[in-house]
Amino acid sequence: MAAGGQPLLKVEHLTMRFGGLTAVADLSFEAAGTDITALIGPNGAGKTTVFNCITGFYKPTEGMVTLSHPDGQPFLLERMDDFRISHWAKVARTFQNIRLFAGMTVLENLMVAQHNTLMLASGFTIAGIFNNRGYKRANREAIDLCRYWLDKIGLLDRADDPAGELPYGGQRRLEIARAMCTKPLLLCLDEPAAGLNPRESEELNQLLLDIREEHQIALLLIEHDMSVVMGISDHIVVLDYGVKISDGPPAMVRNDPAVIRAYLGVEDEEEAEGVIAGGQP
Amino acid sequence: MAGAPKSNQISAVAKTLDPAAMAKDLLFTAILSLVILGPIVGLKTVPATGSLALEQRWGTVLVLVGIVVVGRLIFHLIAARRPASRAKAAKPAGPGVDVGKYLAPILLIIALALPFIASLAPSQERRLVDLAILMMTYVMLGWGLNVVVGLAGLLDLGYVAFYAVGAYSYALLSTRYLPQWFGDGILPWAFFVTLPIAGMLAALWGLILGFPVLRLRGDYLAIVTLAFGEIIRIILTNWINFTGGPAGIDAIPRPWFFGHPFDDSANGFAALFGIESKPIQRIIYLYYIILALALVTNFVTMKLRRLPIGRAWEALREDEIACRSLGINTTNTKLTAFAIGAMFAGFAGSFFATRQGFISPESFNFMESATILAIVVLGGLGSQIGVVAAAIVIVGFFEVFREMNFLKEILPEGTDPVQFRMLAVGGAMVMIMRWRPRGLITRRDPTVYLKEKKAVPTELVAQGHG
Numbered sequence: 001m002a003a004g005g006q007p008l009l010k011v012e013h014l015t016m017r018f019g020g021l022t023a024v025a026d027l028s029f030e031a032a033g034t035d036i037t038a039l040i041g042p043n044g045a046g047k048t049t050v051f052n053c054i055t056g057f058y059k060p061t062e063g064m065v066t067l068s069h070p071d072g073q074p075f076l077l078e079r080m081d082d083f084r085i086s087h088w089a090k091v092a093r094t095f096q097n098i099r100l101f102a103g104m105t106v107l108e109n110l111m112v113a114q115h116n117t118l119m120l121a122s123g124f125t126i127a128g129i130f131n132n133r134g135y136k137r138a139n140r141e142a143i144d145l146c147r148y149w150l151d152k153i154g155l156l157d158r159a160d161d162p163a164g165e166l167p168y169g170g171q172r173r174l175e176i177a178r179a180m181c182t183k184p185l186l187l188c189l190d191e192p193a194a195g196l197n198p199r200e201s202e203e204l205n206q207l208l209l210d211i212r213e214e215h216q217i218a219l220l221l222i223e224h225d226m227s228v229v230m231g232i233s234d235h236i237v238v239l240d241y242g243v244k245i246s247d248g249p250p251a252m253v254r255n256d257p258a259v260i261r262a263y264l265g266v267e268d269e270e271e272a273e274g275v276i277a278g279g280q281p
Numbered sequence: 282m283a284g285a286p287k288s289n290q291i292s293a294v295a296k297t298l299d300p301a302a303m304a305k306d307l308l309f310t311a312i313l314s315l316v317i318l319g320p321i322v323g324l325k326t327v328p329a330t331g332s333l334a335l336e337q338r339w340g341t342v343l344v345l346v347g348i349v350v351v352g353r354l355i356f357h358l359i360a361a362r363r364p365a366s367r368a369k370a371a372k373p374a375g376p377g378v379d380v381g382k383y384l385a386p387i388l389l390i391i392a393l394a395l396p397f398i399a400s401l402a403p404s405q406e407r408r409l410v411d412l413a414i415l416m417m418t419y420v421m422l423g424w425g426l427n428v429v430v431g432l433a434g435l436l437d438l439g440y441v442a443f444y445a446v447g448a449y450s451y452a453l454l455s456t457r458y459l460p461q462w463f464g465d466g467i468l469p470w471a472f473f474v475t476l477p478i479a480g481m482l483a484a485l486w487g488l489i490l491g492f493p494v495l496r497l498r499g500d501y502l503a504i505v506t507l508a509f510g511e512i513i514r515i516i517l518t519n520w521i522n523f524t525g526g527p528a529g530i531d532a533i534p535r536p537w538f539f540g541h542p543f544d545d546s547a548n549g550f551a552a553l554f555g556i557e558s559k560p561i562q563r564i565i566y567l568y569y570i571i572l573a574l575a576l577v578t579n580f581v582t583m584k585l586r587r588l589p590i591g592r593a594w595e596a597l598r599e600d601e602i603a604c605r606s607l608g609i610n611t612t613n614t615k616l617t618a619f620a621i622g623a624m625f626a627g628f629a630g631s632f633f634a635t636r637q638g639f640i641s642p643e644s645f646n647f648m649e650s651a652t653i654l655a656i657v658v659l660g661g662l663g664s665q666i667g668v669v670a671a672a673i674v675i676v677g678f679f680e681v682f683r684e685m686n687f688l689k690e691i692l693p694e695g696t697d698p699v700q701f702r703m704l705a706v707g708g709a710m711v712m713i714m715r716w717r718p719r720g721l722i723t724r725r726d727p728t729v730y731l732k733e734k735k736a737v738p739t740e741l742v743a744q745g746h747g
Contacts, residue, residue, distance in 0.1 A: 055606065086608030093606050101599035103742030104592075105727045105735070111589075112596040113607045118589040125617075128588045129581070135588075147731065159731040164741035182607055 006068040007032045008218045009054070009186055014063035016049050016242075023049040024242045027063070031186070031235070033070070034212055036219040038229045041239035042262060047222045048096060050239070051188055054220070055093045056082035067091060069185065087116050092184035094175045096191050096222075102164030106155055106174060109163050110146040113181035118142055149177040153207065169200045173207065180211065186218045187211070193225040205231050230254065238262065303357055307350055314349040318342050385666055392417075392572055396565040410564050414571055414636065416676045418629055421575035423656040423668035425625030428582055430654065431663035432591065433618035434598025434744065436503045439490070439510025440653055443483040443623035445517060445645035447630020450479035452530040452640050453523075472536035476631050483627025484620040486513075491619035495612055510650055517642040529641025533634050538566060567636050574632060578625045579665055585621070587728045594618050595663075595728075599743045659713055661720025662744060670721050678706050 007030040016024040024046040031037040039047045052058040054065055054077060065077040067089045075089035085091050101109050111118070121138030122128025128135045150156040153173035158166060163174060172192060179187055192208070193201045209232055212219060223229045229236065229250070236253040238246040240262040246253050253259055323342045326333045391398070392413075399409040422444065429437045455471040467474065490509050494502055517524045524530070535543065538550045543563035545551060550566075551558035585591040593614045596604050604611055634640050656675055660667025682702035717723065723739040 057602070057605075083605045083608050083610050086606060087610075095603070095606070099600050099603040099606075101596050101603065103599055103725060103737055103739075104595060105730065105737065107729055107731055108592060108595075108727055111729055112592050112604070112609070115589050115593050115596075115607060115609050119593075122588055122590075125585065125588055125590045128590075129584055143729070143731070156731075160727065160733050160735045162737040162741045178607070 006072070006074075008035075008068060009220070010064075010066045010068070011050075011054070012064045012066070014050065014053055014065065015061050016046070016053055016058060017061045022242055024053070024060075024239075027239070027242070027244050029237045029244065029247055031218050031220055034216050034218055035234045036208065036212060036221065036232050037235045037237065038233035039220065039222045039237050039239065040224070040229055041245075044241075045239040046242040047239055048190060049242075051093065051190055051220075051222060053078065055091055055188060056080055056085040067186065086182055086184075090183065090185040091188065092179035092182045092186070093188040094172075094179050094190055094192060096194070098171050098175055100163040100171055100175055100178070102162065104163060105160050106150065106163050106166065107143075107146055107159045109174060109178050110149060110181045111142060113178045114142045114145065116182075145181060149180060152210070153177045169196050172196065173204070176207070176211075180215070184217060186220060189219065189221040189223075191222050191224065193223055193228045196225075198227070201225055201228055204228065208232055303354075306357070307353055310353045311346055311350050314346045315342070318345050318349075388666075388669060396568060406561060407564065410561070410568050412676075412680055414564070414568050415680075416672055417568070417571045417575050418633065419653065419656055419672040419676050420669050421571065421578050421629045421632075422626060422653045423660065423672055424575065424578045424582055424665060425622050425629065426653050426657050427660075427663060427665065427668055428585075428594070428625070429618050429622035430657050432582075432586065432598065433594040433615065434662075435494075435615060435618060436499070436506070437619075437622070438503050438507040438647075438650055438654065439513070440506075440622070440626060441645045441647070441649040442490070442510040442513035443486060443626035444630040444633065444649065445513050445642070446483045446486045446623075447479040447627030448634040448640050448645070449517065449524060449530070449630075450482045450627065451475045451631035451634040452533045454478065455534050455635075456530060456532060468534055469537040469540045469542070471534050472631070472635050476628060479631040480624045480627040483630065484624040487620040487623025488616055490623075491616040495615055507647070507650075510645075510647060514642050514645050517645070524642075527641060527643070529639060529643070530634075531639040533638050533640065535563065535638065536566070536570065536635050567632075571629075571632050571636075574628050578628070581621075583665065590614070590617060592728055655710065659710065659720055661717075661722040661724075661739070663725060663742070664720065664722035667720055667722030674709070675706060678702065678709065 009031040011030070012028050014024055014027045015022065027046075027050065029037075039050060041047055049058065053060045053063075056077060060078050063078065067075045067077055069075070069090070075085075077085055077089060077091070080089065086093075101112060104112070118135070118138055119125070122135040123132060146159070147156065150159050153170075153176070155166070155170055155174060155177075158170070163171065166174060172195070176187075176189065176192060179189075189208075193204055196204060205228055208219060208221075208228075211217065221228075221233070233250060236246070236248065236250055237244060238253060238256070238259050245258045245262055246256040248256075319342055322345060323337060323339055325336045325338060327336045328334075395413050396410055399406045399413070402409070422440070426437065426440050429435050429440070451472070454475045455468070459467045459471055459474065490506065494505050497505055518527055520526070537543070538553070541548055541550045541553050543550050543558070543560075543566065545558040549558060550562060582591075586595070593604065593609050594617075596607075596609065597611060597614055597618075601611055604614070633644070637644075652675065656668055656671040659675065660669070660671035679702055682705065713721070719739040724736040725739060725742050726736055727734060
């Protein structure tokens, strides 16, 4: 919990229904100022749905998602458009299936992420056409920020290559860097380690810890790779069939019988006791 | 036609040159072409007394089927000789050479010097400059549409609507409203006063079209924009009190040279420079106006590409959802693309009105939209120099066919070679799309770079959501 009292992200009674299917049911959890929170659960547990609700891509059926900035200003995310959440509430995200601008260069990808800053500096394009000084300076600063992130993710040499030509791991890292270029307070990563080899996973852990240390932001991640989850998260929320079954520090969650049952399966008679009561497929 | 269904199976058959399989294929080709050509060519309705009579032309059908079968046979024989691998077609073309870097300055010099080049051939001068004006108009329209289709990736089939808005804005303002409001003294300046107004009105209509189509993609977007183009044309045809209906608007003032008309009066352009007054002077002046307008279009578009708005357009073409996740207001981004594209069409429309001196809804039919879109697609989406090349090819093709009088000798009695121009343009398009599916110029230049400017191969560039 942050020193200020209010947690950065507060999800209360979040429910998302698609027709008759309840993807997320009455989920509540909190993420503090600089915590790394992992959202785990078996396939189809509703993790990405939670992400889409927090980042505004879905409008939740019920519930409240509040993001409190350090200055105390609250943002009710469930009421905001997706692009406003990124712009004003400062929540950035990546996607499970990488969504880079494949036909643009690595550098351009990072420049697009700074659209709102640059747009303002270019006087909403009108002053920019005449190369106003403010825009030139903002442009230089934007490129410096790109250079910083490219150095951080080890892609400085490939800055002028098309993003679509990067190897898979590079694309994953670039997507994280692109999200960070929006200068977020909360970074949501949807399976950042998917498809990475163990060495790349280890590098990713380091990158995420670095980001947290240097930029003092909170991370929310969905991950199946337990070496990432257990290695870096401060706090784990476990979902199964849209219902929260466990919530706590890694050591606690690791030994929670409900989690073990959800992941490893149980004998028939045990399941009859209603471990996953309330959820439905 | 004979070589159209090049399935791998058939080419595999051809490679071994198995006579039985080939005969079977040829028989199939013959039956297929008979089925297709039979009703189309074999039966012809001719007017008879009081009704229609059927004329049967089976001889012609047999000749055509024979041509198809022979063509198919030739295709087989050629395919059999070719090396087995079809890797050549599958190989990505790579970024391609930077044609624009060398070609653009050369083209610019030619464009600037064109009236002087044309004056070397006095008998053809008028025709050449007229043709150049036509090409330049299409280049400008292509560049304008390139913003919407090439950069933002929004398929607009009704682009001609904005061209019409620009043309009618100029025509109505200059013939009716400006003289009414400011008296006839405004006329020498009418074109330059109206040009920005026409651009703004067209941009406004771009926004009006933009709003309802914001949520549409692909085919749906294409249909709605197509309908929009037709709506504008039909309104122009039917709102007779305002637009003059199908009769159009005539006596649209010609542009003056900064307050000097192009005639032999004492205040005229010729008198100003102390030269002999000739009609060609006005045409050359028109040519330089459209050249300037086109260059402004190009300059502004290239500039916008390097600004955040242009980058957002291209990002929108690549991935709309990712754009939204980065805080880009995609609604505004799409609307600005529509509005800016429309504005350039509005400028071109005003020019069209002043050049023709007469406009009617006839000039703004779907064929115009299709031609402009064809120029953008053939040139290579998003490529400015590609648009120039494609405009020269397509407009040139149309004009060349007007001149092919020798074709009249070969063709049967009563057929005009001009009628074949659409066929030829269609054929040329099929060829280009077969060998250069992503257009003539297939490279995308990055808008910003750290060390070295490397082109992005078009295979990676998205074509937008339709």
